[in-house]
Amino acid sequence: MFSIGDFAQYGRVSARMLRHYDAIGLLRPARTDPVSGYRFYEAAQLARLNRIIALKDLGFSLQQVGAILAEEVSVPELRGMLRLRQAELEAALTAAGARLAQVEARLRTIESEGRMSADDVVVKRTGTVLLAELSGTAASYGPEDIGPVITPLYAELCRLLETAGVTPAGPGLAYYEDAPEPGQGSGRAAGGSDGKDAVVVHAGMVITEEALAKAGATAAGTSGRPGTPTATGLGFDVVTLPGLDSAATVVHRGPMSRILPTAQNLAHWIDANGYRSAGYARELYLECPPDLEKWVTEIQEPVVKA
Numbered sequence: 218m219f220s221i222g223d224f225a226q227y228g229r230v231s232a233r234m235l236r237h238y239d240a241i242g243l244l245r246p247a248r249t250d251p252v253s254g255y256r257f258y259e260a261a262q263l264a265r266l267n268r269i270i271a272l273k274d275l276g277f278s279l280q281q282v283g284a285i286l287a288e289e290v291s292v293p294e295l296r297g298m299l300r301l302r303q304a305e306l307e308a309a310l311t312a313a314g315a316r317l318a319q320v321e322a323r324l325r326t327i328e329s330e331g332r333m334s335a336d337d338v339v340v341k342r343t344g345t346v347l348l349a350e351l352s353g354t355a356a357s358y359g360p361e362d363i364g365p366v367i368t369p370l371y372a373e374l375c376r377l378l379e380t381a382g383v384t385p386a387g388p389g390l391a392y393y394e395d396a397p398e399p400g401q402g403s404g405r406a407a408g409g410s411d412g413k414d415a416v417v418v419h420a421g422m423v424i425t426e427e428a429l430a431k432a433g434a435t436a437a438g439t440s441g442r443p444g445t446p447t448a449t450g451l452g453f454d455v456v457t458l459p460g461l462d463s464a465a466t467v468v469h470r471g472p473m474s475r476i477l478p479t480a481q482n483l484a485h486w487i488d489a490n491g492y493r494s495a496g497y498a499r500e501l502y503l504e505c506p507p508d509l510e511k512w513v514t515e516i517q518e519p520v521v522k523a
Contacts, residue, residue, distance in 0.1 A: 224258035348421030370420035387423030393497035472509035
């Protein structure tokens with residue numbers, strides 16, 4: 218037998234906790250000395266202690282733990298409960314990491330206010346491109362909502378292009394539009410002018426008609442109304458995206474989760490130089506290595522003279 222101190226050491230708990238478990242009938246000592254009152258435990262009781270701690274970590278109260286143990290939960294059942302809790306904790310950790318990234322982005326925005334030089338921004342015309350694309354809807358235009366939507370879209374698009382044998386002819390290009398009201402078509406809006414939050418996210422890759430034809434699909438999107446996505450039968454759509462007549466452009470370096478300082482500094486420049494926004498900015502992914510810190514993205518904000 219083990220003294221309460223030794224048993225606590227083997228179980229990685231405190232002796233105070235073991236005395237509490239004894240008091241509430243959750244884990245009784247194997248023997249209690251009638252004279253000294255010292256508690257003694259058997260090695261076999263470690264199994265019950267392990268279950269108590271595991272169930273506590275799952276969020277059950279001690280009263281609930283006692284009820285569960287009374288029903289003699291099997292090892293596979295307990296393993297399943299622990300794996301479920303593990304998944305919940307991992308999801309919470311991921312969400313906390315995303316919130317921390319947004320806090321950091323806001324801090325960088327505050328620290329860099331007004332620092333953008335006139336040399337950082339170029340107003341230019343962009344060309345029409347043929348895109349293979351997938352689209353989805355984000356709850357808002359905020360990076361915390363865009364990221365979880367656009368990242369899997371690009372992963373799936375790259376997989377589909379590889380399967381179809383279509384090699385991209387240029388960088389990725391993402392563009393956005395207001396999500397249509399139920400029952401309405403998809404119409405481009407000038408940067409959420411109706412006050413709605415949800416946006417349609419278009420994740421595109423520049424391709425050629427020749428590559429599409431070689432894969433056995435037609436570039437029907439090039440002959441229809443420009444800007445209207447058309448199905449290819451290969452799992453992705455194709456769209457002829459018109460160029461922007463006038464775009465205020467700036468290069469953002471680093472992960473897109475930290476786009477906020479760059480975007481807001483661009484907004485300051487647009488306002489200070491006699492322009493106004495004419496729609497959602499596009500994102501041209503110039504360099505996308507595995508290290509997100511080395512990403513290079515051109516932000517293309519459509520503008521008109523104010």
